[in-house]
Amino acid sequence: MTETIGRPILEAPAAEGAHDQHMILNMGPQHPSMHGVLRLVVEIDGEIVVRLYPEIGYLHTGIEKTCEAKFYHQVVPLTDRLDYLSPMANNLCYCLAVERLLSLEIPEKAQWMRVLLAELTRLNSHLIWLGTHAMDIGALTVFLYTFREREEILRIFEGLSGQRMMTSYFRIGGLSMEPPLDFFDRVQGFIRTFPEKIDEYSNLLTGNPIFKGRLKGVGMLSADDAIALGVTGPNMRGSGVDFDLRRDMPYSSYEKFQFKVPIATEGDCWARYEIRLIEMRESVKIIQQALDGMPEGPIKADAPKIVLPDREKMKTQMEALIHHFKIVTEGFAVPAGEVYQGIESPRGQMGYYVVSDGTAKPYRVHFRNPSFATLQALETMCKGRMLADVVAVVGSIDIVLGEIDR
Amino acid sequence: MAEAKTLIGKTAVLEGLAGHPAVKAVLAWSPEALLDAKFDRGELTLTIAAGQIRAAAATVQAAGYNFFEDVTAVDWFPSSPRFQLSYHIVSHSYKERIRLRVMLDGGAPTVDSITPVWPAADFYEREVFDLFGISFEGHPNLRRIMMPDDWQGHPLRKDYPVEGYR
Numbered sequence: 001m002t003e004t005i006g007r008p009i010l011e012a013p014a015a016e017g018a019h020d021q022h023m024i025l026n027m028g029p030q031h032p033s034m035h036g037v038l039r040l041v042v043e044i045d046g047e048i049v050v051r052l053y054p055e056i057g058y059l060h061t062g063i064e065k066t067c068e069a070k071f072y073h074q075v076v077p078l079t080d081r082l083d084y085l086s087p088m089a090n091n092l093c094y095c096l097a098v099e100r101l102l103s104l105e106i107p108e109k110a111q112w113m114r115v116l117l118a119e120l121t122r123l124n125s126h127l128i129w130l131g132t133h134a135m136d137i138g139a140l141t142v143f144l145y146t147f148r149e150r151e152e153i154l155r156i157f158e159g160l161s162g163q164r165m166m167t168s169y170f171r172i173g174g175l176s177m178e179p180p181l182d183f184f185d186r187v188q189g190f191i192r193t194f195p196e197k198i199d200e201y202s203n204l205l206t207g208n209p210i211f212k213g214r215l216k217g218v219g220m221l222s223a224d225d226a227i228a229l230g231v232t233g234p235n236m237r238g239s240g241v242d243f244d245l246r247r248d249m250p251y252s253s254y255e256k257f258q259f260k261v262p263i264a265t266e267g268d269c270w271a272r273y274e275i276r277l278i279e280m281r282e283s284v285k286i287i288q289q290a291l292d293g294m295p296e297g298p299i300k301a302d303a304p305k306i307v308l309p310d311r312e313k314m315k316t317q318m319e320a321l322i323h324h325f326k327i328v329t330e331g332f333a334v335p336a337g338e339v340y341q342g343i344e345s346p347r348g349q350m351g352y353y354v355v356s357d358g359t360a361k362p363y364r365v366h367f368r369n370p371s372f373a374t375l376q377a378l379e380t381m382c383k384g385r386m387l388a389d390v391v392a393v394v395g396s397i398d399i400v401l402g403e404i405d406r
Numbered sequence: 407m408a409e410a411k412t413l414i415g416k417t418a419v420l421e422g423l424a425g426h427p428a429v430k431a432v433l434a435w436s437p438e439a440l441l442d443a444k445f446d447r448g449e450l451t452l453t454i455a456a457g458q459i460r461a462a463a464a465t466v467q468a469a470g471y472n473f474f475e476d477v478t479a480v481d482w483f484p485s486s487p488r489f490q491l492s493y494h495i496v497s498h499s500y501k502e503r504i505r506l507r508v509m510l511d512g513g514a515p516t517v518d519s520i521t522p523v524w525p526a527a528d529f530y531e532r533e534v535f536d537l538f539g540i541s542f543e544g545h546p547n548l549r550r551i552m553m554p555d556d557w558q559g560h561p562l563r564k565d566y567p568v569e570g571y572r
Contacts, residue, residue, distance in 0.1 A: 056551065056552070057550075057552040064537075100447055228526060230474055230475070230526030248498075249503070337447060338449075338492070338505075339449065340476075340492075340494050340503065342503065349496075351494065364481075368475060368476040372530075373526055373529065406552075
């Protein structure tokens with residue numbers, strides 16, 4: 001333990017006599033292109049990156065420890081704060097894990113609503129990625145366009161849950177409340193025009209020689225490296241690995257939806273850019289299918305000891321009031337066991353590992369977040385390239401520090 | 407749910423899932439290293455002897471479980487053995503996930519690092535080292551990752567308080 005205290009992050013340069021030429025440069029944690037509080041310690045030879053070490057933990061708040069002191073249903077709002085750009089994906093993953101521990105059957109409408117919202121979240125997240133990534137490269141205009149569309153998604157979320165970002169809309173056993181009356185019309189209106197908006201971004205960027213020059217052939221990651229380093233999601237598919245949990249290990253009735261999983265084999269920043277643009281188009285298709293085939297029925301499981309009763313029932317029925325009181329004050333016991341639930345979040349494979357000892361509080365909750373693993377591949381992608389390419393690569397792998405540091 | 411089948415214990419799993427690629431591979435490699443097994447809620451858990459985890463990881467990797475997803479620990483304080491390490495590994499070809507489990511005593515918990523098999527385990531093992539105080543033999547750069555380097559104690563252990571002073 002003690003031997004690491006005071007040890008320099010990057011020890012003596014690998015090459016003998018390289019001391020004089022090589023320079024250690026600190027990027028971050030307060031750096032406009034670092035997407036949060038990421039600190040990169042970079043060893044450079046002139047402008048060429050020799051080594052790169054990501055130093056993380058600046059946002060560590062011990063969420064996993066906090067979860068152990070909360071009831072199961074109180075953890076849902078904490079999961080929003082992990083990947084704060086795609087809160088619904090986090091909610092979904094946690095709820096699915098606990099529901100499997102409870103062996104709880106979720107009504108079809110709730111499952112379809114979850115798919116719809118997970119895909120809207122993906123659009124939301126990819127829009128922020130596209131805007132900030134293009135801004136890092138110097139194409140400032142796109143940012144204003146993507147945030148215009150994101151604003152509409154956030155308004156839809158606000159109408160749905162009362163919150164723009166930290167929605168906490170999913171509950172163990174279903175959804176927190178019925179969607180508002182205009183919800184489906186608003187989503188329909190949004191996705192009707194959205195494919196044109198993607199064309200608009202594409203017109204601004206795809207043919208742009210500066211954008212192309214900064215991304216093509218930059219940040220190369222081979223398929224073998226992607227698998228060896230744990231890279232998932234669009235980053236992995238950009239390197240030619242054909243795997244998507246939504247299609248290959250479906251959850252929450254994703255198996256009932258038709259969509260394509262885009263693959264590119266180049267493995268550079270440009271491939272990752274193209275993959276995410278196609279993913280947005282596929283998400284629109286999934287949302288359209290969810291709107292068209294949205295089943296009727298309840299949005300909560302029929303499990304009065306786990307799911308909070310409707311407000312009206314609580315005011316009129318004695319048992320509902322008792323259940324409400326019991327759930328809020330002492331939670332609900334979850335059968336002992338362990339479950340690992342994986343979902344395809346906008347950033348890659350997210351996995352929540354929940355261990356129960358049979359009480360009302362989780363014994364251990366662990367979050368496997370895609371960005372954490374992706375960061376390990378950063379050195380591989382940047383080595384031997386110019387320092388300015390680091391900014392392009394960090395933008396293209398789409399990391400969120402909230403879920404890395406937890 | 408299709409996950410209703412539950413098999414507890416090594417013999418039950420060996421009978422019920424004899425054709426499972428991971429079970430077959432581990433048995434062909436070393437039946438003694440497999441201490442216990444469980445199939446619960448659609449998830450296969452294989453408990454591996456503590457000294458054998460690196461070889462076990464290489465075995466399942468060769469059997470088609472090519473993608474390392476996660477490693478984390480659970481602190482069962484005050485029971486013994488105290489620490490449980492859970493490795494989650496996905497197969498892109500079988501479209502399936504397995505869990506390898508290692509149990510460790512509380513004294514000075516040490517286990518072989520699996521970074522030679524999957525470099526992806528680097529950050530995850532550092533996280534377990536930082537938050538649980540479990541050492542990984544053969545890890546290239548075992549140092550704290552979340553907490554500051556001079557931090558005392560390991561926050562995710564159960565004898566570490568959630569709030570207040572230590």
